[in-house]
Amino acid sequence: MKTILVVEDEFDVQQVVADVLRDEGYEVSVCGTGAEALRRLSESRPDVVLMDIMLPVLSGMHVLEVMRKTPGLDQVPVILMSEAIPRSAAPSLSWQLFLKKPFRLEQLLDAVGRLSSPEGRS
């Protein structure tokens, strides 16, 4: 079973995204702040991280930066989501896909499906 870490501070978005991904057969864990996301990532490595950019305490970009500098986490595929498309960032801050909020169910499942498949992760 593929594991997904959903990092989202908005309660309703967090709940509904986690529920539909579970319906699709993914193992989902959730957290609501950037700091908590780093704690979770230090404990276990998910197959995909689905992460909001505007998070309390530490931003999604900050978490991504730490991930890319951490052996073992540097290759974990990341889907960023936000209301605004992220502008230029350091090349090291590579994320795999971006979902502009509000997104549709198909877009979410398509993005997660692509990155959790063996081809998508290569």
Next chain:
Amino acid sequence: MSGSDTDDSVQPPRDERVESGIPRLDFILKGGFKQGGIYALMGPPGSGKTILANQLCFNHIDKSDGRCVYMTLLIESHAKMLRHLESLRFFRLEEIPDKLYYISGYKVVRDQGFSGLLELIRGTLRERRATVFVIDGMESAEQFAPTVQAYGEFVHSLQALASLLGCTTFLISNMRDRTHTENALVDGVIELSDRLIGPRAVRELTVHKFRGSDYLRGRHEVEISSDGISIHPRTEVQFAHPGPSAREQRLRMAFGLPRFDEMLGGGLPSGSTTALVGSPGTGKTLLGLSFLVEGARQGQRGTYFGFYEPPPRLIEKAEAVGIPLERYVQDGSISLVWQPPLEHLMDSLAEQLLEKIRADSASERRRLFIDGAEGFRAAAVYPERVPIFLSALTNQLRSLDITTVITDELELFQSELVLPTPELANVAESVVLLRYVELRSQIYRLLSVMKMRESRYDTSLREFHITPGGIDVAESFQSAESILSGHVREVRAAPRVRKAAKKKGAATRGPKGKGRARPSRRGR
């Protein structure tokens, strides 16, 4: 040397202000919010709280290069909120997330209580180096409070944090009681309301409390448009302390109608206000336009501010009776400002008028024709405000040295002269009355100066005609007398003015005239 009164090493704390950038809100707050202060913004759903807070954030980024954090405690997605905001002109998506950062605190306050929420806020504000912080949905936080005291302590902690970080903080909630704990603790309380007054939906803003500074008290009109929110302070409060009056050297501002100007002692005193009253069709608008055109002839800028006739109709009407309005509109000497007779806000109208006048501030001895007072009256949510509003507006126009003529419409059929805006006759230095008289199946127009403060004037009634050649005022009172002494059946009886103004002129004989105007059979 210590304890000296002249010791200037101790600087008084600077009153740093954070401007909202919301039109005229900073004027109401005498400079804006205090930096590092904490303010409650409350109001019912739909009153504009979220728009105001977001607009303030974008303005703060734009004007002060600030950094804002906007935290919601409601179960509402930011995506939905931003979708509603993106149609408004102040919204700039490119500022998100770098300068304006939206987060939710709902789950944290639900799961971890106020200690968890405070930790989240502290961490986020420091990481984002925020200068403005908004919490939207304080009632949600209160629902999770185990006791009133715990909620009070939470607000108190927020206050301490805002002060320590120098981060101006806004707590948004639905309507609260004035004595609510939160309102007692914060530095300022602003209420937005949205009420039905008769058939009208009226939004207003009231500042209930603002520590450490004066502010404009009472209700002020709120308007929400594609530009966002704007506030219209009550005109009478805004101009409670009018500036020094117009210059001492007063000129006479003529109408360009020699006989009428003679009656006025050469014209209206500059910087004064004149009420021009009469039934529909008596010629008020044409007389007002003559006043502007004569000013333009003399090189004086003029402004028409009206509600009923759009500029093309106005020009056509003036040109039809020989008033060359179009020429002066085209060369910019006269501006025509037309407000379609729809639902307006009275203070907003006054602002538009004054802003237009101030934009022409370079020109001297300006003239203004307001057609008519009923446009302001119709816009008044609170009719009892009209007298003091007109007083404040005319005072302001006086201090700008504007010579103003303002019309007021009498009813078409009434036996007595009852001014629809009686207070207008009080605030105006001069009152000119136009009326109809019927004689042998013919309607005649009569003109008289009812009042002219601190000035000599001719008290006689004069007949006048409106012809393709212009407005023709009889050279004496005799034609009027002959009309009035015939078997006259008046549309309007000889006026008994039912108001506090001086009764002058109507029944007073003026100097003996020479000529006699031939009764005209030309209707308009």
